[in-house]
Amino acid sequence: MNRRELLTSSLAVAAGSVLPGGFVGAAESSGGKPRPNRIATSTYSYWRFNDESKLPIEKCIELAADAGFDGVEVLHIQMTDESNAALMKIKQRAFSLGMDLCGFSTHQSFISPDPEFRKKNVEHTKKCIELAYRLGIPTIRVNTGRWGTSKNFDVLMANKGIEPRLEGYTDDDGFKWAIDGLTDCLAKAEECGVVMGLENHWGLGRDAAGVIKIIKAVNSPWLRATLDTGNFLENQYAQYEAMAPYAAFVQAKTYGGDGKWYTLEIDYDRVAQILRKANYRGYISLEFEGKGDYEVEVPKSLAMLRKAFA
Numbered sequence: 001m002n003r004r005e006l007l008t009s010s011l012a013v014a015a016g017s018v019l020p021g022g023f024v025g026a027a028e029s030s031g032g033k034p035r036p037n038r039i040a041t042s043t044y045s046y047w048r049f050n051d052e053s054k055l056p057i058e059k060c061i062e063l064a065a066d067a068g069f070d071g072v073e074v075l076h077i078q079m080t081d082e083s084n085a086a087l088m089k090i091k092q093r094a095f096s097l098g099m100d101l102c103g104f105s106t107h108q109s110f111i112s113p114d115p116e117f118r119k120k121n122v123e124h125t126k127k128c129i130e131l132a133y134r135l136g137i138p139t140i141r142v143n144t145g146r147w148g149t150s151k152n153f154d155v156l157m158a159n160k161g162i163e164p165r166l167e168g169y170t171d172d173d174g175f176k177w178a179i180d181g182l183t184d185c186l187a188k189a190e191e192c193g194v195v196m197g198l199e200n201h202w203g204l205g206r207d208a209a210g211v212i213k214i215i216k217a218v219n220s221p222w223l224r225a226t227l228d229t230g231n232f233l234e235n236q237y238a239q240y241e242a243m244a245p246y247a248a249f250v251q252a253k254t255y256g257g258d259g260k261w262y263t264l265e266i267d268y269d270r271v272a273q274i275l276r277k278a279n280y281r282g283y284i285s286l287e288f289e290g291k292g293d294y295e296v297e298v299p300k301s302l303a304m305l306r307k308a309f310a
Contacts, residue, residue, distance in 0.1 A: 017069035037275070037284045037309040040064075040102050042251065043078050045288035045298055048260055054078065054293070058093045067299050071100035073136070073251075073285040076128060077107060089122075102139075102283045103197075103249055104132040104224075107200050109145020110181030111174045111203060113166065121145070125196075126188040133192035139249050141226045142196045144178040144214065157261040160233050161202040174204050179217045189222040197226030197248045198279035200239070207232070208242040215246055220257050224248035229266055230255075230289065236264070240271060244278035251285050254301040257292025268308035275309075285310055 004184065041135075043060040047053055057074055064072050072094060079086075094101050106128040108121040125142060132140050150156040150163040182196065189196055204210045211225055225246040230253025232239040252271075255263040286301050288294060 005150045008024070032136055033251040034281060036306075037250075037272075037281065038070040038100070038102075039286065039302060039305050039309065040100070040283050041067070041069050041286040041288070041298065042075055042103070042105060044072040044105065045072075045286055045301075046077045046294050047075070047078055048294075050287060050309040055175075056080070057090050061090070061094050061097060061099055061299075065097040067302055069099070069286075069302060071102035071283060071285075073103035073105055073283075074101060074135070075105045076131070082131060086132070087131065091135050100283075101135050101137045103138070103141065103285055104128065104135065104137045106143075108143055109148070109203070110178045111145040111147055112177065112304050113169060113173070118181050122184045125181075125185045129188045129192050129194045129196075132194045138193065139197050139224075139226075141199050141201075141249070141251075142182065143145075143199055143201045144174070144210070147174070147281065151157075152303070154261070156202065161206050161231070171204065175210075175213065175217075178204055178214055182214065182218050182223055186218070186220050186222050192261040195248045196223045198223060199226040199228050199251075200243065201228060202231070206237040207234075212241060212246060217230070226251060228287070229271060230264055230287065231255050233262075233264075236266070236303050237270060237274065240274050241278075244274055244280055247275070247278070247280050249282060249285065250275065250280065251287045252301075252305055253287050253289055254297070254304070256288065256290040256297030256300060258290060260289050260291060263290075268304060272308045 041064050046055050046060050096235050108125050110118050190270040200211050226249045227243045227247045288298050
């Protein structure tokens with residue numbers, strides 16, 4: 001090896017040569033295997049809409065750190081204060097515990113013939129993007145919204161997430177409203193560097209095809225997918241495979257003590273294989289949705305996810 005070849009080789013080892021898929025040469029020295037996915041938990045895992053356990057965000061961060069998670073996904077509606085002081089307190093607490101704030105789970109709906117309703121939800125989504133930016137969170141979960149013809153969420157779940165359309169309107173109308181609404185949020189997402197992740201969360205996003213249709217129509221790197229493993233009630237693994245290439249974030253449901261609305265059998269070894277095949281290297285965020293005690297079930301879920309995504 002001459003002097004030039006030696007220098008080139010040394011620089012490549014020091015800097016890490018870029019490989020397809022974003023891997024670097026440093027990974028090659030340990031057998032070429034990428035690092036495991038980082039595992040987070042949603043603050044929802046400690047709440048689950050149970051009045052007796054709506055813990056403050058800072059307390060959830062502390063519990064997640066004590067349990068051994070790498071990060072926390074913040075559920076927006078669990079926050080009780082959106083002031084700058086409150087946001088900075090959350091941010092500082094996470095930093096002091098060595099925890100990433102990796103996701104911001106928000107709610108909105110664009111499925112309405114009322115343009116003022118849709119505009120209000122666009123502005124709400126932009127505000128959520130700003131909140132994520134101030135917290136240092138790189139992605140927010142967004143929804144298409146639903147037709148709103150179900151009496152309540154319990155009725156929607158009893159009908160497996162299916163509800164009648166508004167009389168006189170079609171799914172094509174709904175898709176246009178969702179596409180237009182999310183497109184209106186792109187400039188704010190790009191300005192703040194916050195990726196919107198469209199979740200398979202009932203409504204027009206009940207299946208992978210609906211989510212992908214919207215993502216392709218919007219056609220922007222600032223709209224990707226949030227893949228929720230617990231929201232496909234049919235053909236779940238085929239739908240995971242379809243959505244995986246679009247995923248910016250993954251939420252992993254578990255149901256210790258039986259599910260609050262339903263229980264799914266999810267083979268997380270198989271899910272991990274699907275995500276590896278799609279070269280998904282981002283966060284896996286636990287959403288514990290069982291009736292069991294979170295103090296018992298959340299650590300068990302973490303151990304299972306660590307093993308599956310090692």
